[in-house]
Amino acid sequence: MKKAERFDSKEAFVLHSYPFRETSLIVEAFSLDLGRVALVARGARRPASSFRGLLLPFQPLLLSWYGKSELRTLHRAEWQGGHPRLAGMALICGLYLNELLMRLLPRDDAHEGLFVNYRETLQAMGRDADLQGILRRFEVDLLKEMGYAPILDADVRGKPIEPERVYTYELERGPVPDEGATPNSVRLTGKTLLDMACGNYADAATQQQSKALMRMLINHHLGAQPLHTRRLLQDLQKL
Numbered sequence: 001m002k003k004a005e006r007f008d009s010k011e012a013f014v015l016h017s018y019p020f021r022e023t024s025l026i027v028e029a030f031s032l033d034l035g036r037v038a039l040v041a042r043g044a045r046r047p048a049s050s051f052r053g054l055l056l057p058f059q060p061l062l063l064s065w066y067g068k069s070e071l072r073t074l075h076r077a078e079w080q081g082g083h084p085r086l087a088g089m090a091l092i093c094g095l096y097l098n099e100l101l102m103r104l105l106p107r108d109d110a111h112e113g114l115f116v117n118y119r120e121t122l123q124a125m126g127r128d129a130d131l132q133g134i135l136r137r138f139e140v141d142l143l144k145e146m147g148y149a150p151i152l153d154a155d156v157r158g159k160p161i162e163p164e165r166v167y168t169y170e171l172e173r174g175p176v177p178d179e180g181a182t183p184n185s186v187r188l189t190g191k192t193l194l195d196m197a198c199g200n201y202a203d204a205a206t207q208q209q210s211k212a213l214m215r216m217l218i219n220h221h222l223g224a225q226p227l228h229t230r231r232l233l234q235d236l237q238k239l
Contacts, residue, residue: 006066009078010034013118014057015098019045027055027074029063030101030118035109039065039074054079058086058094058122070107084126093131094122096229097138103222104146114145132211133201139214140196143221150217151175152197163191169213171220184220186213 012031020026025044029037044051051074054061060080065072086094097118105111121138125131143149151174153161161167166178170185175193188209195206196213 004066004068005072006064007034008064008076009062010064011080011115012037012061012063013059013122014055014061015102016057017041017055023049025051025055026071028102029061030105030115031063031110032112032115033110035111036101036105036107037065038071038107039063040071041074041077051077057098059083060119083122086122086126089131090125092229092232093125093135095232096135096227097121099227099229100139100142100218103225103227104142111145114142117141130201132207133199136196136201136207136210136214137199139218140199143217146221148217148221150196150213152193161190161193163189163194165190167193169193169216171216184216186216188213 010031010033012029014027015030015036016028017025020040023043023045025041027039027041027044029039031037041049041051041055043049044055046052054077060083062076062078062080063074064076065074067073101118117138121134124134128134140150150169155161155167155175155177156170156173161175166187166189167175168178168182168185168187169175170182175190176185178187186209189205191203192206192209192213195201195203196210201207201210
């Protein structure tokens with residue numbers, strides 16, 4: 001029989017939570033050491049619970065839990081502070097990041113570098129208006145962590161990307177010298193690819209083309225089910 005494991009004071013963020021039974025919560029957390037974990041916070045919805053007001057997204061926490069199944073028991077949460085609160089469009093972008101991690105990361109698979117990047121991305125979104133660049137950099141890093149890094153510095157023949165040339169980025173292949181639009185592809189300039197390679201999203205064309213490319217790549221890994229936060233953004237833009 002598998003022995004119950006205990007983990008104490010692990011750095012983590014809450015990605016999502018939902019009611020469980022009469023007074024408890026199921027918490028999906030992203031931790032530094034153990035990746036995405038599912039925890040039951042028993043009695044968390046009671047007015048006198050020690051968890052009250054703590055298990056919120058975007059706040060750095062130290063979580064302690066135990067158990068031997070996929071759903072463990074949370075027994076302590078401590079707020080660490082130091083992060084700006086997200087509001088407005090930054091809040092929606094934060095929810096988008098959380099949904100990406102929920103959909104794309106398997107449970108119990110540590111990604112320490114991605115955790116650090118996520119923490120820094122939340123800090124940047126709380127103080128910086130360049131949300132487009134912040135999101136694109138995180139998306140690229142997420143795909144790298146999953147082993148699906150986009151090819152940005154060479155075409156399918158192995159030749160260096162030329163900034164003035166137009167390319168067609170094809171799924172499962174990468175940049176192809178442009179021969180016209182094809183299904184499952186995005187047309188973009190070499191400059192955009194090189195800008196993305198160095199994390200520079202200042203140029204308006206780079207912003208537009210990189211967004212189309214990352215949407216195609218992420219949709220490919222998500223499958224048929226669309227992201228709820230993306231639909232929310234689309235609805236807000238229609239208002």
